[in-house]
Amino acid sequence: METLTAGRRWAALIALSMGGFALGLTEFVAMGLLPEMARDLMPEAYAASVPDALARTGWMITIYALGVVAGAPTIAVLSARVPRRRLVLGLLALFVVGTTASALAPTFELVLAARFAAALAHGAYFGAAGILAADILGPGNHGKGVSIVIGGLTAANLAGVPLITVLGQSQGWRAAYLAVAAVFALSLLAVLTTVPPSEATPGGSPRAELQAFRSPQVWLVALAVAVGTAGFFAMNTYVAPITTHVAGLSESTVPWVLAAMGLGMTVGIAIGGVAADRDLKRAILLGFGGLLTAAVFFGLAAAHPIGLFIGAFLVGAASLFIVPALQARLIAVAPGAQLMGAAVNQSSLNIANAIGAALGGAVIAAGWGYLSSAWLGVGLTIIGLLLSLFSFRLDTRTTTRTPEPATA
Secondary structure: OOOOOHHHHHHHHHHHHHHHHHHHHHHHHHHHHHHHHHHHHOHHHHHHOHHHHHHHHOHHHHHHHHHHHHHHHHHHHHOOOOOHHHHHHHHHHHHHHHHHHHHHOOOHHHHHHHHHHHHOOHHHHHHHHHHHHHHHHOOOOHHHHHHHHHHHHHHHHHHHHHHHHHHHHHHOHHHHHHHHHHHHHHHHHHHHHHOOOOOOOOOOOHHHHHHHHHOHHHHHHHHHHHHHOHHHHHHHHOHHHHHHHHOOOOHHHHHHHHHHHHHHHHHHHHHHHHHHHHOHHHHHHHHHHHHHHHHHHHHHHOOOHHHHHHHHHHHHHHHHHOHHHHHHHHHHOOOOOHHHHHHHHHHHHHHHHHHHHHHHHHHHHHHHOOOHHHHHHHHHHHHHHHHHHHHHHHHHHHHHHOOOOOOO
16 A cells, blocks of 8 residues: 555545444434334334334344345455455445435335345445555554544444434435435545555455354354344344333434434544554453443433433443454454454444344333343343453463473
């Protein structure tokens, strides 16, 4: 990659982060618009039972997550020899098409199909764009590179998602998704004009990327990510009904609760990127501990308006603090397969999204109340913490068993 001036470097980083902003919009705006989508796409079910209709509409989040899970490793293998800038541009183009199709599809089933198709590019974008950002920053800055790209996602939750939610509530959810498609188009133009051409990864090949799956640690860390962060998505998915049915606030308050969560995510990712580069193990353990504490607070306090806002901020901060460390951990246990390690992290996060949305909907539909999603999150976070401790324990055992080289 060519040497860049400071201004060009930051313009390129902002362009890559802008793509993360658009991905944040497309992934999280559905959470605040579930009631509108349910009323429009399944009016009879909504009239019969609001909780059941909302739980079914939650599949919008689940199917998107499943698309990410399928797409991230597949694209990592198929694009092993593709320069990262070219890959990022192609993925953004796919998002423009897929998000537009989501907005125009006439039925619930076709919207699901369009959401799945668009989601195929999600994980690969964060992986490739994060690597590009790290290359632009220079060696030893992987955590910061990831945090800059994902920082766009957190900024979306702070400002973009609430604004798009207001648009969707006033003009319909389809107008909201057309606006998201326009942001993707602008992101594509920004990357095209600011990010310099990049070379293909030296020695990159589909076989080298697939080698990552031979490591038991890759599977273990991926499981810790998938289970341990699912509680956040269980709470985030149903934040709209928690705001209106539990805290007793109006629908117009939902964007402000989302903004509080987005502010927390922005703070969390900024601190988490620095923490991951300084001490990876400590960042992961602190992250899971913080998410556990935040979930408990949310479960106890979200029925009260002030507690809801504070809890949303804490849950957002803890959930994003841990993301750069988890991605760096997966890359560390998958040497020689950098893009696959990043892709597996994104797949695992979206398995978490699917698990959280589906299990959260299940406990709500079972009649346990909307806040049961928070207590579900407590249990899932504890499992993730235990799996991470076991993974680090395996590292210690491997180091202990490695014989010292003979000395003369």
